[in-house]
Amino acid sequence: MSDPVNPSVDSAEYPPELARLPPGRHGLPREFVARNQRERLIAGLAEAVAENGYAGTTIAHITRHAAVSRRTFYEHFSSKDECFVAAYDTVMAELRQRVDEAFNQEEEWAQAVQAGIAAMLDFLIAEPHLARLSMVEALVAGPVVIERYDAAIQGLVPYFQAGRKGRSAKVLAGLSPSTEEALVGGMVSLISRRIFADRTEELESLLPDLVEFALTPYLGSAEAAKVARSR
Amino acid sequence: MSEKGYRGVTVADIVKRAGIARNTFYENFGSKEDCFLAAQQSAMSAALSRVVEAAGEIDDWPHRVQAGLSAFLSYIVEEPALARTCMVDALSAAPTSVRYYEESLQAFVSLFRLGRDVSPHGQELPETLEEALIGGVFWILYQRLLAQEPERVAELLPELVEFALAPYLGAEAARVVAMEGGTAASAPTPHD
Numbered sequence: 417m418s419d420p421v422n423p424s425v426d427s428a429e430y431p432p433e434l435a436r437l438p439p440g441r442h443g444l445p446r447e448f449v450a451r452n453q454r455e456r457l458i459a460g461l462a463e464a465v466a467e468n469g470y471a472g473t474t475i476a477h478i479t480r481h482a483a484v485s486r487r488t489f490y491e492h493f494s495s496k497d498e499c500f501v502a503a504y505d506t507v508m509a510e511l512r513q514r515v516d517e518a519f520n521q522e523e524e525w526a527q528a529v530q531a532g533i534a535a536m537l538d539f540l541i542a543e544p545h546l547a548r549l550s551m552v553e554a555l556v557a558g559p560v561v562i563e564r565y566d567a568a569i570q571g572l573v574p575y576f577q578a579g580r581k582g583r584s585a586k587v588l589a590g591l592s593p594s595t596e597e598a599l600v601g602g603m604v605s606l607i608s609r610r611i612f613a614d615r616t617e618e619l620e621s622l623l624p625d626l627v628e629f630a631l632t633p634y635l636g637s638a639e640a641a642k643v644a645r646s647r
Numbered sequence: 648m649s650e651k652g653y654r655g656v657t658v659a660d661i662v663k664r665a666g667i668a669r670n671t672f673y674e675n676f677g678s679k680e681d682c683f684l685a686a687q688q689s690a691m692s693a694a695l696s697r698v699v700e701a702a703g704e705i706d707d708w709p710h711r712v713q714a715g716l717s718a719f720l721s722y723i724v725e726e727p728a729l730a731r732t733c734m735v736d737a738l739s740a741a742p743t744s745v746r747y748y749e750e751s752l753q754a755f756v757s758l759f760r761l762g763r764d765v766s767p768h769g770q771e772l773p774e775t776l777e778e779a780l781i782g783g784v785f786w787i788l789y790q791r792l793l794a795q796e797p798e799r800v801a802e803l804l805p806e807l808v809e810f811a812l813a814p815y816l817g818a819e820a821a822r823v824v825a826m827e828g829g830t831a832a833s834a835p836t837p838h839d
Contacts, residue, residue, distance in 0.1 A: 555739050558654060562739060566793065590818030592806035594787050601786020602779035609749060609778070625773040632814055637768060
């Protein structure tokens with residue numbers, strides 16, 4: 417029986433050293449194979465983009481890294497842009513989940529912010545390819561991704577807004593409607609500039625600076641510095 | 648550019664709008680990327696020279712920052728298309744553009760950094776503070792330009808001044824300076 421998902425006609429395209437699901441013999445349900453291929457394509461895109469940059473990446477690069485056929489690519493995505501959007505969404509969902517978990521594990525807001533930032537940095541350090549994809553290449557990957565990139569950054573605002581709760585009138589008077597947006601923008605720019613310049617290893621030492629920067633408007637600089645240096 | 652964004656624009660569009668021959672384009676620029684970079688550089692240097700002109704001679708640091716930001720915001724209000732080129736489209740054009748954008752922000756880093764000398768805790772401020780503050784200010788401006796609201800940029804002056812000064816002077820003192828300045832459109836400039 418011919419396999420509708422992995423048509424054997426494309427076999428010649430595969431470099432022999434790349435393993436793939438053997439057509440027809442794995443006994444896995446079709447949806448699983450399809451999902452698995454989608455995941456492989458997404459992983460393939462991340463690898464291809466890390467190697468060639470977004471602009472230099474072709475569909476052939478992606479399918480070679482994913483070890484699937486060109487036809488399979490077009491069963492899942494209509495274009496490179498669309499595949500990138502899927503990859504971007506996958507990375508951001510993962511990042512967001514890690515930040516959320518870390519944030520929610522802490523009782524105190526200041527410690528929660530610190531844990532959330534640490535979780536974000538840990539992920540970006542552990543996955544330099546995905547860091548580059550989500551913070552650098554996303555900006556050149558077309559208007560759809562830019563919109564999501566902006567929304568993802570703005571999506572961090574509520575974590576900081578939570579810090580207004582229970583503050584004195586004096587502290588609140590020092591905050592403007594855009595304070596949190598500016599904080600988030602500043603933090604993202606510190607992070608993305610290092611990734612852009614291929615200095616991902618510097619991200620680890622950025623933690624205390626980011627924490628102090630984020631907490632100062634709410635706690636004052638002395639208290640913010642104390643929390644920042646506590647970890 | 649302001650109609651289609653960087654990716655949508657072709658060399659054909661550029662020569663049509665400029666009313667020149669395709670050959671003339673390639674005599675001046677190697678590619679769309681080169682042409683964009685030249686436009687970006689010219690817009691950014693126009694904006695920065697306004698900042699230097701407005702802020703350069705003011706000795707009092709908080710007011711110097713205020714005058715510099717005010718001049719920059721006024722440029723955005725007056726030249727929204729050029730501001731978009733050098734602050735929004737630059738980020739999604741080519742790596743050379745992103746690099747130039749990053750470098751041009753250094754002018755503000757030096758200006759902000761002088762605040763360490765007047766801050767009571769200037770010695771203890773994190774090394775990356777200026778980079779983060781400027782990143783924050785530019786993120787807000789990017790959002791307004793992206794939302795096609797350049798005219799609302801002038802209103803942002805007090806909150807941006809406050810945001811920039813607070814880590815050095817404390818929230819209260821920053822607020823006092825921010826409130827006396829008004830919006831970018833009404834702020835006094837050395838020419839008035």
